[in-house]
Every structure is written in C-alpha cells, then in structure tokens.
Amino acid sequence: xxxxxxKDIKKRYANTxxxxxxxxxxxxxxxxxxxxxxxxxxxxxxxxxxxxEDISSGNITIHGKLVNRxxxxxxxxxxxxxxxxLYPHMNVYDNMAYGLKMRKMKKADxxxxxxxxxxxxxxxxxxxxxxxxxxxxxxxxxxxxxxxxREPELFLFDEPLSNLDAxxxxxxxxxxxxxxxxxxxxxIYVTHDQVEAMTLADVLVVMNHGHVEQMGTPLEIxxxxxxxxxxxxxxSPEMNFLDxxxxxxxxxxxxxxxxxxxxxxSFLDQYERRQIVLGIRPEALHIAEKNxxxxxxxxxxxxxxxxxxxxxxxxxxxxxxxxxxxxxxxxRTHVGEVLTLSLRPSNLxxxxxxxxxxxxxx
Amino acid sequence: xxxxxxxxLRVATHVxxxxxxxxxxxxxxxxxxxxTHSLRDLLTAPIPxxxxxxxxxxxxxxxxxxxxxxxxxxxxxxxxxxxIMAMFIAVGKIVVSILSAFAIVYFRFPxxxxxxxxxxxxxxxxxxxxxxxxFQIAASLDLLNTYTGLSLPLIASAxxxxxxxxxxxxxxxxxxxxxxxxxxxxxxFFWNVVLPLSxxxxxxxxVIMFIYGWNQYLWPLVATTSxxxxxxxxxxxxxxxxxxxxxxxxxxxxxxILALLVPLLVVLVMQRWxxxxxxxxEK
Numbered sequence: 001x002x003x004x005x006x007k008d009i010k011k012r013y014a015n016t017x018x019x020x021x022x023x024x025x026x027x028x029x030x031x032x033x034x035x036x037x038x039x040x041x042x043x044x045x046x047x048x049x050x051x052x053e054d055i056s057s058g059n060i061t062i063h064g065k066l067v068n069r070x071x072x073x074x075x076x077x078x079x080x081x082x083x084x085x086l087y088p089h090m091n092v093y094d095n096m097a098y099g100l101k102m103r104k105m106k107k108a109d110x111x112x113x114x115x116x117x118x119x120x121x122x123x124x125x126x127x128x129x130x131x132x133x134x135x136x137x138x139x140x141x142x143x144x145x146x147x148x149x150r151e152p153e154l155f156l157f158d159e160p161l162s163n164l165d166a167x168x169x170x171x172x173x174x175x176x177x178x179x180x181x182x183x184x185x186x187x188i189y190v191t192h193d194q195v196e197a198m199t200l201a202d203v204l205v206v207m208n209h210g211h212v213e214q215m216g217t218p219l220e221i222x223x224x225x226x227x228x229x230x231x232x233x234x235x236s237p238e239m240n241f242l243d244x245x246x247x248x249x250x251x252x253x254x255x256x257x258x259x260x261x262x263x264x265x266s267f268l269d270q271y272e273r274r275q276i277v278l279g280i281r282p283e284a285l286h287i288a289e290k291n292x293x294x295x296x297x298x299x300x301x302x303x304x305x306x307x308x309x310x311x312x313x314x315x316x317x318x319x320x321x322x323x324x325x326x327x328x329x330x331x332r333t334h335v336g337e338v339l340t341l342s343l344r345p346s347n348l349x350x351x352x353x354x355x356x357x358x359x360x361x362x
Numbered sequence: 363x364x365x366x367x368x369x370x371l372r373v374a375t376h377v378x379x380x381x382x383x384x385x386x387x388x389x390x391x392x393x394x395x396x397x398t399h400s401l402r403d404l405l406t407a408p409i410p411x412x413x414x415x416x417x418x419x420x421x422x423x424x425x426x427x428x429x430x431x432x433x434x435x436x437x438x439x440x441x442x443x444x445x446i447m448a449m450f451i452a453v454g455k456i457v458v459s460i461l462s463a464f465a466i467v468y469f470r471f472p473x474x475x476x477x478x479x480x481x482x483x484x485x486x487x488x489x490x491x492x493x494x495x496x497f498q499i500a501a502s503l504d505l506l507n508t509y510t511g512l513s514l515p516l517i518a519s520a521x522x523x524x525x526x527x528x529x530x531x532x533x534x535x536x537x538x539x540x541x542x543x544x545x546x547x548x549x550x551f552f553w554n555v556v557l558p559l560s561x562x563x564x565x566x567x568x569v570i571m572f573i574y575g576w577n578q579y580l581w582p583l584v585a586t587t588s589x590x591x592x593x594x595x596x597x598x599x600x601x602x603x604x605x606x607x608x609x610x611x612x613x614x615x616x617x618x619i620l621a622l623l624v625p626l627l628v629v630l631v632m633q634r635w636x637x638x639x640x641x642x643x644e645k
Contacts, residue, residue: 047539050539050543051542052539052542052543071542072539072542072543072545073542073543073544073545073546077543078543079539079540079543081536081539081540082536083534083536084536085534085536085537085539085540086540087537087540087554087555088559089555089558089559098541098544098546098554099543099544099545102544102545102546102550103545146540146544
C-alpha cells in the first residue's frame with residue numbers, strides 16, 4: 001500500500017531551482033534512506049515532506065490525501081533533527097510531552113505514552129533532567145522519544161547521527177534500526193553517510209543536484225549503479241574510473257596500448273570505436289595469480305593498512321591511470337612496489353562518457 | 363581569563379580596582395555627607411568631610427514634612443511618579459521590542475526589510491530631536507500630566523529590538539521547526555519557547571531601561587505642569603534653580619541620594635536573577 005507519494009516535486013528559491021522534479025513512492029512500514037552529498041537537496045526534500053518548506057510545484061500525498069497545503073502539525077508526522085532541537089528550558093518529560101499537550105491530549109494518557117517510550121529508550125531515570133545535563137547520545141534518544149510518543153504515521157530523520165562521535169553513531173544506528181522494525185512506522189532518513197544509508201535502508205534513494213539519481217535496495221545500488229555519480233558515491237574507497245576505448249565489434253575494450261580486455265558478448269557494439277568509462281570497484285581488484293588471463297601492473301604511491309584491509313593507491317605502470325585497490329588485510333605492500341593485479345570481467349561497470357549513465361549489458 | 367599568578371600583578375589589579383571605585387564613589391560620598399548637615403555647615407569653609415548629625419532631620423523633611431517656606435515639597439509622591447514612569451517605560455519597551463523582534467526574525471512578510479530599517483531609523487530620532495511634534499501630539503491627545511503621556515513617547519526602542527533580534531538569531535532554527543511539528547502556533551511558540559529562553563535578556567534589559575526611564579529629565583519637564591505629576595529628577599532641578607534664595611544643598615543632596623536608592627534597589631534585586639541566569643545558562 002502506498003503511504004507517501006511525491007509527484008514531480010520541484011522547489012525554487014527566487015530564480016534558482018534546487019529540486020528538479022522528484023518522484024518517489026513509499027510503502028507503509030518501509031525505511032527509506034535519502035543519501036547524497038551536501039547541497040544535493042535531500043534535507044530540502046525532507047522539509048517539504050514535513051511541511052516546513054513550501055513546494056513550488058508537484059504534489060505530495062499521504063494515504064492518497066493531498067497534503068501540499070497542510071501545515072506540519074496536520075500531517076501526522078514526527079521529525080528528529082540533526083542538532084536534536086530539544087527545548088532547552090524544559091526537562092526531558094516536558095520535551096516529550098509538548099507535542100501531545102499541543103494536541104490537547106489528557107495528562108494521564110500523556111504520562112502513559114511517555115513512560116512507555118522512556119522505558120524503550122532507557123530514559124526513565126532521566127525524565128527530570130534538562131537537555132544540557134544529558135550526553136549527546138541521551139539527547140538523541142530524547143529527540144527519538146519526542147517523535148515516538150506522538151505515534152505518527154511517518155518518521156522523518158534529518159541526519160540524526162552526524163553530531164555524535166563514531167562509536168555512539170554505530171550504537172545509535174543499530175538502535176534506530178531495531179526501533180523502526182519494532183514500531184513498524186514508515187520512516188524517511190536523510191544522511192550523507194553511506195554506511196548509515198547502506199545498513200538502514202529498505203529502499204535507498206541517491207540524490208545529486210536536486211535529482212534522484214537512483215532508487216532501489218542498497219545491494220541493487222551497489223551492484224548496479226545507474227550512473228557514474230552513484231557508482232562513485234556508494235562504496236568506499238571510491239570506484240576507479242578509467243577512460244577506455246571500445247573496439248573489435250564491441251567485444252573488446254582497450255585500457256591503453258598494452259592492455260585489452262576481451263568479452264564474450266558484443267554488448268558494447270553501439271559504442272564501437274568510442275570512448276566509454278570503465279568502473280572498477282577497489283574491492284573487485286585482486287593480486288593476479290599465474291593463470292589469470294587479465295593482468296596489469298600498478299605502482300603503489302600510498303598505503304593505508306587498516307588491519308582488516310590494506311588499501312593501496314597508485315598508478316598503472318602502462319598508461320598512468322590512477323587506481324585504488326582494496327586488498328585483504330594480510331597482504332602487506334609498501335610505497336614503490338609494483339603489484340600485478342587482475343579482475344573478473346563480471347565485476348566491471350560501464351558508463352556512457354557524456355551522459356554518465358550505466359550501459360546495460362553485463 | 364587571565365591567570366594572575368604573579369603577586370605583583372595581583373596587588374596591581376586590586377590597586378586599580380580600589381582607585382576606580384574611590385574615583386566613582388567619592389561624589390556619591392560627598393552627596394551623602396552633604397545630605398547629613400545643615401545648610402549653614404555646608405556653606406561655611408571648610409566643607410565637611412564626615413557625616414553630620416542632621417541625617418534624620420533632612421530626610422524626614424524631604425520625604426514627609428517638607429519645608430514650605432523654602433519651597434521644599436515632600437518628594438514621596440515624586441518618587442512614586444518616577445517609579446511608575448520608569449516601570450511603564452521599561453515594561454513597555456520590553457513588550458513592544460520583543461514582539462517586533464519576534465516578528466522580524468520569525469516571519470516572512472512583505473516589506474520586512476523596510477520595517478526593520480524603519481525601526482533602525484528611529485535610533486536617529488531621540489526625544490530631544492522630536493520633542494516639539496511629540497509634545498503637540500501628547501497635548502492634542504490630552505496626555506499631558508498623565509502617566510501615559512510621561513511614558514508612551516519613550517517606549518519605542520530600536521536598541522531593545524536589536525538586542526532581542528540578536529538573541530533570537532542565536533536560537534537554533536530547528537527549535538522553531540520542532541515547535542511547528544509539535545503543533546504549536548506562532549504565539550504558542552513565542553510564549554512557550556522564545557520567552558522562557560529570553561529571560562536573561564529581559565532581566566538585563568529591564569535594569570537598563572528602568573534606569574533610562576528613571577533618569578528622564580527633558581520629556582517630563584515638558585510633559586508635566588502640575589507638581590503632582592512631577593518626577594524626582596525634576597524636583598531636584600526645581601529646588602536647585604529656585605529663584606531668590608540660596609539653593610538648599612542639604613535637601614537637594616538628600617533628594618539625590620533618595621533618587622539613587624530606587625535604581626540601586628532594582629539593580630540589586632535583578633542582579634540575583636542575572637547571576638542565576640548566567641550560572642544556570644540554558645543555551
């Protein structure tokens with residue numbers, strides 16, 4: 001059942017359009033994550049869904065009901081902000097109760113809801129404290145609690161974890177995930193952190209420059225990025241991109257004069273004799289074994305040994321193209337070493353050089 | 363904060379402070395000394411440096427008994443007038459400016475910038491500049507010799523509006539968003555969120571504006587004719603410039619000290635709030 005639907009949403013500030021016609025449809029209970037670099041319009045999208053920002057054109061419907069003109073309070077949504085936005089002069093209890101009081105709920109009912117939410121979020125002992133006496137993680141939980149007690153149809157999260165330190169972020173990420181599954185409340189979560197995006201999302205929406213670049217499950221997006229931007233944005237370290245030339249009736253691509261990659265099919269025939277972009281994930285490259293058909297050499301410039309992985313940055317010996325390789329942690333290398341690498345053709349991505357779109361094929 | 367570990371530095375800072383305090387307190391001390399002597403003692407050299415024996419007499423005279431022959435009326439009424447005027451001005455300024463700052467910061471309306479600059483422009487029009495038209499308006503509205511007439515023309519305040527604007531701008535925008543999602547309308551948001559968070563600013567502004575109102579001289583001089591509506595500052599001036607007699611310095615100084623006491627009390631009372639606000643900072 002479609003819960004929230006966005007149809008051709010546009011947003012203009014004076015004369016600049018920042019959102020260029022976004023279409024999105026969200027099912028009940030889904031956890032949707034909108035991810036993109038800063039300034040891509042993801043927060044604006046969220047604020048438009050919340051009703052905090054007017055939409056310039058298009059329609060937003062919740063349960064089939066048009067809400068374009070409804071104020072935030074009538075949309076039955078709750079929002080968690082990046083800086084928590086707790087009322088500094090109210091204690092935890094009053095912070096959570098405020099929205100309910102505004103809705104003229106009975107005091108006894110408010111108490112029941114807050115007690116319940118406080119238990120779930122382990123806030124019971126903190127109810128009398130003011131926000132300034134809480135740690136970042138606790139404040140985050142209060143903000144969650146404030147949203148939860150409202151029992152909304154839709155949760156909106158605006159980069160809720162970016163003010164927390166790395167460890168706490170991981171904990172809170174898990175908590176948010178569990179909580180959303182338990183409550184089953186449809187959620188939209190905006191972030192620029194791809195790990196959050198990959199781990200939380202049922203549906204991942206990648207945005208760039210006010211466009212939706214791709215929508216799908218996190219693995220779909222990782223495995224079949226629709227555009228070069230998506231390919232570079234999802235995955236860490238970033239995907240390697242090489243300009244290559246197609247030849248041999250679309251069966252072969254030339255990395256440079258020395259290296260060619262042959263393929264079984266001729267799916268690239270419409271690009272015959274043209275340049276395309278080849279994408280190789282750093283984790284798709286491996287140290288070549290004797291009988292690997294494709295082999296090429298890379299000289300290492302920089303090594304990041306992370307323990308679990310070894311990431312080597314360097315240049316191809318022939319052709320000078322930059323490469324990043326993610327190798328297993330037990331492989332040691334050093335600056336200046338020449339590594340012989342190989343790859344499996346099935347792990348390659350191809351993009352149109354001008355449009356940046358994925359070339360359907362493999 | 364500078365750490366003053368060096369003993370010489372410590373002594374030096376204290377010497378500076380003590381000298382500064384003496385410098386500021388000396389005139390007040392002399393005013394007090396003068397208010398405790400008879401006029402005769404004051405007019406004969408040398409000027410007394412220590413308090414005299416007339417303290418009770420002088421204060422009783424200016425506050426309760428008066429000295430009709432010397433033109434000294436009891437100033438209790440004037441103290442009250444000054445207090446009411448200063449109160450009206452301080453409270454009025456805060457109410458008007460906090461609301462206008464709220465409008466300017468949180469609402470997008472046509473000519474918002476213009477409104478802002480118009481408020482700004484009033485900085486260039488203090489009472490002294492607009493005294494004639496203001497008097498005309500007050501007179502034609504029958505506001506002379508009323509508390510309204512005394513305080514209303516002084517209430518609009520660009521400075522206070524700016525101060526509140528600055529204060530509101532430091533509040534995170536998300537607070538407003540959160541309140542909107544929680545279902546609070548603009549005035550609820552103002553009452554439940556903005557106002558409690560501006561408490562400290564309100565307290566400090568109240569002190570400043572109360573003293574500003576208390577010290578008003580020119581406007582009350584113009585806007586009042588009846589001695590019943592006179593303020594304490596005016597009564598001092600009247601006594602000092604009374605014709606055909608030696609100024610009654612002992613009484614004048616007693617009134618001056620009385621005129622000092624009320625603002626001092628306000629500062630002392632509000633300071634406790636002030637410090638509490640600073641210690642218990644919520645932002």
